[in-house]
Amino acid sequence: xxxxxxxxxxxxxxxxxxxxxxxxxxxxxxxxxxxxxxxxxxxxxxxxxxxxxxxxxxxxxxxxxxxxxxxxxxxxxxxxxxxxxxxxxxxxxxxxxxxxxxxxxxxxxxxxxxxxxxxxxxxxxxxxxxxxxxxxxxxxxxxxxxxxxxxxxxxxxxxxxxxxxxxxxxxxxxxxxxxxxxxxxxx
Amino acid sequence: xxxxxxxxxxxxxxxxxxxxxxxxxxxxxxxxxxxxxxxxxxxxxxxxxxxxxxxxxxxxxxxxxxxxxxxxxxxxxxxxxxxxxxxxxxxxxxxxxxxxxxxxxxxxxxxxxxxxxxxxxxxxxxxxxxxxxxxxxxxxxxxxxxxxxxxxxxxxxxxxxxxxxxxxxxxxxxxxxxxxxxxxxxxxxxxxxxxxxxxxxxxxxxxxxxxxxxxxxxxxxxxxxxxxxxxxxxxxxxxxxxxxxxxxxxxxxxxxxxxxxxxxxxxxxxxxxxxxxxxxxxxxxxxxxxxxxxxxxxxxxxxxxxxxxxxxxxxxxxxxxxxxxxxxxxxxxxxxxxxxxxxxxxxxxxxxxxxxxxxxxxxxxxxxxxxxxxxxxxxxxxxxxxxxxxxxxxxxxxxxxxxxxxxxxxxxxxxxxxxxxxxxxxxxxxxxxxxxxxxxxxxxxxxxxxxxxxxxxxxxxxxxxxxxxxxxxxxxxxxxxxxxxxxxxxxxxxxxxxxxxxxxxxxxxxxxxxxxxxxxxxxxxxxxxxxxxxxxxxxxxxxxxxxxxxxxxxxxxxxxxxxxxxxxxxxxxxxxxxxxxxxxxxxxxxxxxxxxxxxxxxxxxxxxxxxxxxxxxxxxxxxxxxxxxxxxxxxxxxxxxxxxxxxxxxxxxxxxxxxxxxxxxxxxxxxxxxxxxxxxxxxxxxxxxxxxxxxxxxxxx
Numbered sequence: 001x002x003x004x005x006x007x008x009x010x011x012x013x014x015x016x017x018x019x020x021x022x023x024x025x026x027x028x029x030x031x032x033x034x035x036x037x038x039x040x041x042x043x044x045x046x047x048x049x050x051x052x053x054x055x056x057x058x059x060x061x062x063x064x065x066x067x068x069x070x071x072x073x074x075x076x077x078x079x080x081x082x083x084x085x086x087x088x089x090x091x092x093x094x095x096x097x098x099x100x101x102x103x104x105x106x107x108x109x110x111x112x113x114x115x116x117x118x119x120x121x122x123x124x125x126x127x128x129x130x131x132x133x134x135x136x137x138x139x140x141x142x143x144x145x146x147x148x149x150x151x152x153x154x155x156x157x158x159x160x161x162x163x164x165x166x167x168x169x170x171x172x173x174x175x176x177x178x179x180x181x182x183x184x185x186x187x
Numbered sequence: 188x189x190x191x192x193x194x195x196x197x198x199x200x201x202x203x204x205x206x207x208x209x210x211x212x213x214x215x216x217x218x219x220x221x222x223x224x225x226x227x228x229x230x231x232x233x234x235x236x237x238x239x240x241x242x243x244x245x246x247x248x249x250x251x252x253x254x255x256x257x258x259x260x261x262x263x264x265x266x267x268x269x270x271x272x273x274x275x276x277x278x279x280x281x282x283x284x285x286x287x288x289x290x291x292x293x294x295x296x297x298x299x300x301x302x303x304x305x306x307x308x309x310x311x312x313x314x315x316x317x318x319x320x321x322x323x324x325x326x327x328x329x330x331x332x333x334x335x336x337x338x339x340x341x342x343x344x345x346x347x348x349x350x351x352x353x354x355x356x357x358x359x360x361x362x363x364x365x366x367x368x369x370x371x372x373x374x375x376x377x378x379x380x381x382x383x384x385x386x387x388x389x390x391x392x393x394x395x396x397x398x399x400x401x402x403x404x405x406x407x408x409x410x411x412x413x414x415x416x417x418x419x420x421x422x423x424x425x426x427x428x429x430x431x432x433x434x435x436x437x438x439x440x441x442x443x444x445x446x447x448x449x450x451x452x453x454x455x456x457x458x459x460x461x462x463x464x465x466x467x468x469x470x471x472x473x474x475x476x477x478x479x480x481x482x483x484x485x486x487x488x489x490x491x492x493x494x495x496x497x498x499x500x501x502x503x504x505x506x507x508x509x510x511x512x513x514x515x516x517x518x519x520x521x522x523x524x525x526x527x528x529x530x531x532x533x534x535x536x537x538x539x540x541x542x543x544x545x546x547x548x549x550x551x552x553x554x555x556x557x558x559x560x561x562x563x564x565x566x567x568x569x570x571x572x573x574x575x576x577x578x579x580x581x582x583x584x585x586x587x588x589x590x591x592x593x594x595x596x597x598x599x600x601x602x603x604x605x606x607x608x609x610x611x612x613x614x615x616x617x618x619x620x621x622x623x624x625x626x627x628x629x630x631x632x633x634x635x636x637x638x639x640x641x642x643x644x645x646x647x648x649x650x651x652x653x654x655x656x657x658x659x660x661x662x663x664x665x666x667x668x669x670x671x672x673x674x675x676x677x678x679x680x681x682x683x684x685x686x687x688x689x690x691x692x693x694x695x696x697x698x699x700x701x702x703x704x705x706x707x708x709x710x711x712x713x714x715x716x717x718x719x720x721x722x723x724x725x726x727x728x729x730x731x732x733x734x735x736x737x738x739x740x741x742x743x744x745x746x747x748x749x750x751x752x753x754x755x756x757x758x759x760x761x762x763x764x765x766x767x768x769x770x771x772x773x774x775x776x777x778x779x780x781x782x783x784x785x786x787x788x789x790x791x792x793x794x795x796x797x798x799x800x801x802x803x804x805x806x807x808x809x810x811x812x813x814x815x816x817x818x819x820x821x822x823x824x825x826x827x828x829x830x831x832x833x834x835x836x837x838x839x840x841x842x843x844x845x846x847x848x849x850x851x852x853x854x855x856x857x858x859x860x861x862x863x864x865x866x867x868x869x870x871x872x873x874x875x876x877x878x879x880x881x882x883x884x885x886x887x888x
Contacts (some may be wrong), residue, residue: 015259015262015263017288018248018249019249019255019258019259019262020255021249023291023292063473064473067472067473067474067475067477067478068468068472068478069478069482080254080256087256089254089255089256089259090254092255093255096249102250103250105250106250106252109252111465115465128464131464135464135467135468135482135485135486136482136485136486136489137479137482137483137486139482139483139486140486140489140490144489144493147493148460148464148489148493149464151460151461152460152461152463152464152465155459155460155461156461158850158851158854159854159855159857159858160854160855160858167854168854169465171847171850172461172462172465173465173466175462176462176465178316178466179465179466182316182468182469182470182471183466183470184470184471185470185471186308186471
């Protein structure tokens with residue numbers, strides 16, 4: 001509460017403040033949230049940079065994420081090992097990108113990563129179909145799914161290879177006015 | 188090519204910095220293998236450190252798509268390097284850093300102060316953006332009304348109170364005219380039955396009539412004391428005019444920010460499928476219910492889009508005979524709905540005439556007669572849209588067109604019914620049929636000794652009735668409905684279901700309430716304050732009903748829940764109120780027995796009268812501004828500016844199209860070049876990208 005906290009050194013907090021879109025208070029609050037996900041794993045004292053990661057299953061149990069259809073992909077995209085185990089650095093990074101003040105370009109990069117299910121740096125038809133099924137809880141008929149995916153690729157594909165590269169994706173995002181407000185988790 | 192370029196860059200960086208070396212090699216592998224992936228340009232930050240602008244490297248680092256460990260490593264490296272800058276630059280940079288920190292903290296504080304911030308966020312998370320935009324619109328109206336009230340209080344109310352309490356050295360000019368016109372007895376009785384106060388409160392008569400609430404209480408005082416000169420009638424008029432201008436500016440400013448986004452991102456129709464798939468999901472959705480609802484909503488939206496395409500294709504394939512038949516059906520049903528609306532207007536006209544004739548009736552029945560126009564208007568607002576919806580079932584428009592048609596019909600109905608009410612009142616006051624009633628005082632002084640107060644009372648009653656009906660609906664319809672649906676499950680309750688929170692009808696209710704306030708503000712100066720309180724209470728009531736009784740509408744259309752749509756409809760209301768105000772100011776003779784304009788033949792004439800008392804130089808200056816020598820060059824200049832801006836917009840549009848085409852071409856070029864590289868490397872026996880990848884992974888492990 002304004003007194004000296006011993007979770008991070010001042011230098012560490014400065015570093016976090018410079019590398020994310022959070023203030024000191026928010027970073028401390030995030031550490032609290034991170035700690036309560038796995039109180040036995042996560043130490044309260046981070047001054048000597050412990051090498052602790054929390055597995056995917058615990059991260060997606062957070063109320064902000066546990067109903068999100070893309071929760072697994074989100075956590076995987078921000079994890080260093082690609083399997084969804086987040087260190088505190090990755091945890092803060094994730095919420096920083098998903099925060100209100102992160103710029104559109106940065107969000108677009110990570111959104112592309114999230115929707116790229118087979119991690120081949122292209123959004124192909126299968127990626128879109130998986131995305132669509134998650135969006136509609138698989139209530140569209142298969143013909144409708146195919147139709148919507150074909151139309152979506154047709155609209156956004158600029159170089160004509162029937163899959164979306166990052167350039168195509170980014171170009172499409174710039175034409176979507178509410179991308180910034182929807183790609184936002186408040187924590 | 189890019190492969191070697193990145194390899195070179197990565198080795199340059201890794202060369203100097205031990206801590207980051209391992210990290211960067213690991214990172215470079217994954218970056219290098221993606222040619223089409225997001226281009227992580229992380230070769231530049233250290234070298235650019237010294238020449239960065241005022242904001243400095245820290246801001247740049249946040250926006251880079253690297254892992255946190257890498258970012259911190261780079262930051263450490265940047266801190267270690269001592270940039271060779273002058274003391275002025277280092278001072279500037281430290282000031283910029285502390286300023287950005289201060290701004291971040293201030294932003295945090297301001298967000299606590301913003302009205303209802305948490306409530307709006309909760310609503311948005313559970314019910315989606317459409318419902319949230321309704322509540323944000325409501326908040327905007329609360330703030331607008333409160334600021335208007337401050338304006339009116341500062342210039343009209345407080346001076347009036349001051350002049351009344353210190354009745355020295357004030358001038359009141361008595362009107363010239365027949366004595367009988369100056370008679371105004373607002374029925375101030377001493378002791379009345381206790382419930383009479385309640386009835387008076389509801390209908391604006393009795394103790395409320397001769398109070399600061401209504402126009403009739405204000406005097407046409409011109410206060411002059413030791414150099415202080417305050418002309419109350421002039422202040423009254425100019426404040427009302429400025430109030431309208433102020434509201435217009437607020438609405439247009441708010442619309443401007445929304446329009447800027449809409450124009451920049453081009454037409455919403457193009458690219459709707461890809462946008463829906465990739466930006467449709469609201470990551471802020473929390474809770475099982477909200478998520479399921481959002482998924483249903485997306486599902487419905489996609490189905491509607493597909494359905495519209497099917498209908499469009501079908502429409503194109505219609506024969507001439509079928510097209511003619513469809514057109515005539517549309518026209519016929521349009522006439523039917525117009526007839527219904529016309530019937531509602533006629534009902535309002537008759538009710539108003541009857542109600543005005545029943546002045547003086549006592550008790551509850553008197554209250555009923557007095558509220559008759561409001562009752563008829565509200566009934567019409569329920570019944571006519573319902574019947575138009577039934578008609579729309581036969582019209583066979585596409586779903587989005589149906590909704591937009593229904594909305595425009597409702598807007599038309601509400602605004603014009605208010606207009607009909609006003610028209611009826613004015614025809615009564617000014618006797619359009621030139622009956623002998625109006626010959627004496629140019630207005631109907633027998634039935635309306637102080638007609639402005641009567642109009643103010645009507646608007647007050649409309650606002651109050653609207654509020655009471657909303658509260659009554661809440662308690663008598665919505666809560667019981669939920670109780671019945673939750674506790675008894677039979678086929679009927681399942682079919683009826685829980686109340687849906689439909690945004691467009693609610694927004695129309697708000698716009699209607701605001702239009703009533705705008706129309707009545709000239710005659711009832713405290714109406715903005717009443718409206719502020721009304722909307723404030725309404726926010727909480729609607730929030731309560733939203734969370735307890737409602738399920739959000741699955742069938743929503745973005746265009747009809749957007750802020751721009753709400754503001755356009757609000758502008759319609761503003762326009763109607765403006766017409767009413769101009770007519771009152773410029774056409775009708777003010778009452779000779781009450782109010783600040785009693786000595787004038789026209790409310791607006793206070794301005795020319797005061798103008799004549801200004802000094803000659805000021806008069807000359809103003810005449811000059813209105814003369815041709817000034818206004819024509821001004822007009823030409825503004826035309827030139829307009830043409831310039833239009834040309835600029837056209838040029839930007841063209842360059843956007845050109846850039847889009849260029850983007851396409853570059854994509855194709857890149858593909859072509861990549862194919863060429865692969866062919867050439869195959870021919871020359873150089874290991875391809877994939878082979879190198881496996882080699883690298885083998886080496887790192």
